[in-house]
Amino acid sequence: MHNVMQYVYIIIVLLLSLSFHEFSHAFISYKLGDPTARDHGRLTLNPIKHLDPLGTIMMVASMIGGAGIGWAKPVPINPTYYKNKKAGTMLVSIAGPVSNLLLSFVFVFPLLYIGSRFDINALDSSDLNLMIFSISRMFVLTNINLAVFNLLPVPPLDGSKILSGILPSRQYYQFMRYENYIGIVFILVIFMFPGILRGVLYAVANPVSSVMIKIAVWIFGLFGVI
Numbered sequence: 001m002h003n004v005m006q007y008v009y010i011i012i013v014l015l016l017s018l019s020f021h022e023f024s025h026a027f028i029s030y031k032l033g034d035p036t037a038r039d040h041g042r043l044t045l046n047p048i049k050h051l052d053p054l055g056t057i058m059m060v061a062s063m064i065g066g067a068g069i070g071w072a073k074p075v076p077i078n079p080t081y082y083k084n085k086k087a088g089t090m091l092v093s094i095a096g097p098v099s100n101l102l103l104s105f106v107f108v109f110p111l112l113y114i115g116s117r118f119d120i121n122a123l124d125s126s127d128l129n130l131m132i133f134s135i136s137r138m139f140v141l142t143n144i145n146l147a148v149f150n151l152l153p154v155p156p157l158d159g160s161k162i163l164s165g166i167l168p169s170r171q172y173y174q175f176m177r178y179e180n181y182i183g184i185v186f187i188l189v190i191f192m193f194p195g196i197l198r199g200v201l202y203a204v205a206n207p208v209s210s211v212m213i214k215i216a217v218w219i220f221g222l223f224g225v226i
Contacts, residue, residue, distance in 0.1 A: 005125065009135045013142050015047040017103060018072040021146065022050040024099035025075040029092045034081035042075050074156060090165030093158045097147040101208070104143035108209075108216045111136040116226045140212070144205045152200075154186045155179035 023045050026037035037043050042050065055071035075092075082088025114120075114133040123130040153159040155176065164172050190197050220226045 005131070005134075009138050012135065013138045015051075017100060017139070017143050017146060018055075019045050019047045019050050020099050020103055021096040021150075022072045022075050024095040025077070025092055028095040029075065029077045029088075032082050032088045032091065034078050034088075036078045036081075037075045040076050071150070071157070086165040090162050093161035093164075094151075096158050097150045100143040100147040100150075104140045104147070104209075105212050105216070107136040107139035107143075108212050109220075111140055112213065112216050112220065112226065140209060141205070144208050144212075145201050148201050148204045148208070149197075155183045 022042065026043045029037050030043055050072040052071060052073045055073075077089075077092055079085040079089050110132055114129050114136070118129055118133075120130065120133055123133075150158040151162070153163050156179070160176070160179070163175070167175070217226065
């Protein structure tokens with residue numbers, strides 16, 4: 001029963017995290033004057049509108065393995081609507097990872113609160129507190145990993161689009177000429193050498209989660225909660 005619930009938690013976390021990520025892209029693009037995502041029905045939190053079959057399968061498989069990486073269907077945007085194409089593209093691209101970090105930070109609070117009030121190992125699997133603790137923990141870890149993963153400068157991840165605002169146009173377009181090859185090699189490396197990606201994610205995600213926890217503890221302390 002416990003394993004079944006873990007899969008249920010995974011599905012819930014996936015649906016909400018990926019949808020919030022893609023909605024954030026669409027929302028920022030819309031606020032910058034681009035109606036493309038809205039016109040394609042992507043300015044929504046409805047998971048069905050955002051999920052990519054391969055990215056979702058990979059997310060489920062990697063979460064079971066402890067990594068929690070994957071992607072959804074890219075939100076269509078038209079940078080010609082932006083006053084500054086480079087700045088606008090960067091803002092839209094970084095909105096997804098930032099939204100995941102925000103979602104992760106929100107769930108740090110119930111994670112810490114329940115963890116400070118109960119002996120988690122002593123709780124029954126049907127206990128509501130354990131359910132909230134488990135799903136909060138999964139939200140925190142998955143969303144940090146999702147943010148870090150998507151910031152990698154590899155097509156088609158958000159990090160590659162952020163490069164468009166950093167690199168000179170000529171160098172960026174030369175880089176993107178090989179995006180299909182880079183993407184294929186990246187996926188092969190993930191499957192053949194998963195430890196490399198896990199190491200990269202852990203190296204970044206661990207200090208990020210530590211900072212989030214310290215901030216949350218400080219905020220709780222202000223109100224005398226824990």
